[in-house]
Amino acid sequence: MTAVVLATACALVYGTADFFGGLATRRSQVMAVVVLSQLAGLALVAGLLPFLPGAPTAEGLAWGMAAGVSGGVALVLFYRALATGVMSVVAPVTATTSAALPVLFGLATGERPEPMALGGVVLALLAVVLVSRDSSPAAAVRDRAATLSALAAGAGFGGFFILLSQAPEGGGMWPLFGARLASVLLIAALAVATGRSLRPGAGALGVIVVAGVLDMVANVLFVLAQERGMLTLVGVLVSLYPASTLLLARYVLKERLNAVQATGIGVTLAAVALIAAS
Template sequence: MNGMTAVLLATVCAVVYGTADFFGGLATKRSRVLAVVMLTQITGLVFVLPLLPLLPGTLNAGALAWGMAAGLAGGLAVILFYRALAGGVMSVVAPTTATMSAALPVLFGLAVGERPEPLALGGVVLALAAVVLVSRASGGGGGRPALAPILQSLASGLGFGAFFILLKQVPEDSGMWPLFGARLASVVVVAVLALSIRATVVPGRGALPTIIAAGVLDMLANVLYLLAVQRGLLVLVAVLVSLYPASTLLLARYVLGERLNAVQAAGVGLALGAVALIASA
C-alpha cells in the first residue's frame, strides 16, 4: 500500500512541480531572476509554517541539518534554473533540467542498494527515455538553442538531484521540519547573493501574483515529494517526480503557443507509460 501511495504522491508532485515551473518561467520574463527566486523562496517559507503543526514531526538536529543541506543545493539550483528560463525556451530548459535531476538520484539509489521490482525498473528506464525525448528542442524555433541556458539547465538539474537525495536522508518522524530548514537556508543563500551583487529584489509590474503562485506551488510540490520519498524507493519516486516537464510543456503549448514536436509528444506518451508500469509493479 505504501508503494502505491508513493507512486500517487510522486505523480501528483510532478504535475505540481511542472505548473510551478511554468509560473516561474512567466515571472522571469517580467522581473529580474534574483527577485523571482527571492520572493518565491520567501513565499514557500511562509507557506510551510502553518504546515508544521498540521503535519507534526520531531524537531531534531538531523532533520534541520539534512534539510538545510538540501536547501543550499536547491537554492543554487533554482537560481540557475530561473536564469536558464529567462534566457532560453521554457519547453527546452525544463526537460533538460529534469534529465539530470532524474539521473543523479537513480544512480545514487542503485549505488546504495535499492532494487526495484523488474517491472518497476522497466518503468524507470522508460521514464528516463521520456525525459530525454521531451528535452528535444521544439521545431518551431529556427536554429539551435543558446548554449548558456542549456549549461545552466544541466547544472541546475544536478542541484535538484542533490536536493532529492538529501531529503531522502531525513528521519521519517521529522514532519515538515526538513522543508522549513531547506527553505530557510535557500532564503539566506539568495539574500546573501543579492546583497553581494546589489541586485534588486523588487518584482516587475504585475509579476507579484505569478511569483506568489510559483512559490506556493513549488513548496506544495516539495511537501508531496517528502511524503512520497518517505513511503517509497528513491529510484522510483525521484524519476516519477522528474517527469514534471510534461505538464510544463503542455502549459507552454496551450498558454504560450510554444510548439510541441513529434519527438516531444512521444516523450509525453512514454511518461504516461512509465507511470503505469511503476504503479503496476
C-alpha cells in the same frame, strides 16, 4: 499506491509552479523571483508546522538545509534557463537529469533497479541530445546556454531529492523548513553580494507568490510520498512534471517546436515513464 498518487500529484503541482516561475522571471530579475517565491513557500510551511506531526532534530534540519542549498542554486539556474530559452525544451531537460540522479544514487548505495529503469536512463541521455537541437543558428546559441543551465539545474534538483530523503524519520516537515530557510538565506546573500535588486517587476509579485506557494505544496507532497515509497520510484515520478509545464507553455504561450525537438520531448517523457514503471 499512496506513494504513486502523491508523487504524481507532486509532479503536476511542480510543473505548474515552474510555469508560473518562468513567467515571473520574464518580468523580474531571477534573484528577485527566487527569493520572493522562496519566502512565500517559507511562510506557507512555517504556518503548517503546528498542524503537522513531527519534531525538529539537528540531523533532520542539517539534511534539510543541505538540500535547500542544492535546490536553491538549482532554482536560480532553472528560472534563468526558462527566461532565456524555450520553456518546453528547458523543462524536460531539467527533469531528465533530476530523474536519473536518484536512480544512480540508488545504484551506488546498493539498490538494484530492474533493467527497464536502466534503459530509461539511456533513453534520457538520448533525449537531452534531441531536445537541445534547434534549426536556427541564432536560437542554437541561445538554447545551448539555456540547456547547459537546465542540465545543471537538473543536477541540483536531483541532489535536493536525494539529500532531503536522507533526513531521519519522524521529522515531519521540519527538514523542509530547514531547506527553504537555507535557500532563502543563500540566494538573498548572493543577491546582496552581487548588487542584484530584489524588487519584482511591474505586475509580477502575484505570479511570484503563486509560484512559491505551489512549489512548497509540491515539496510537501514529495516528502509525504518519499515517506511511503522508495526514492528511486518517487524521484522519477516527480520528474514527470514537464507534462503540465509543456501543456501550459503550448496553450498559453503558443510555443512551437521543430520535428527533432518534438521527438526529443517524446523520448524524454518516455524515458521518465520507463524509469517510473520499473
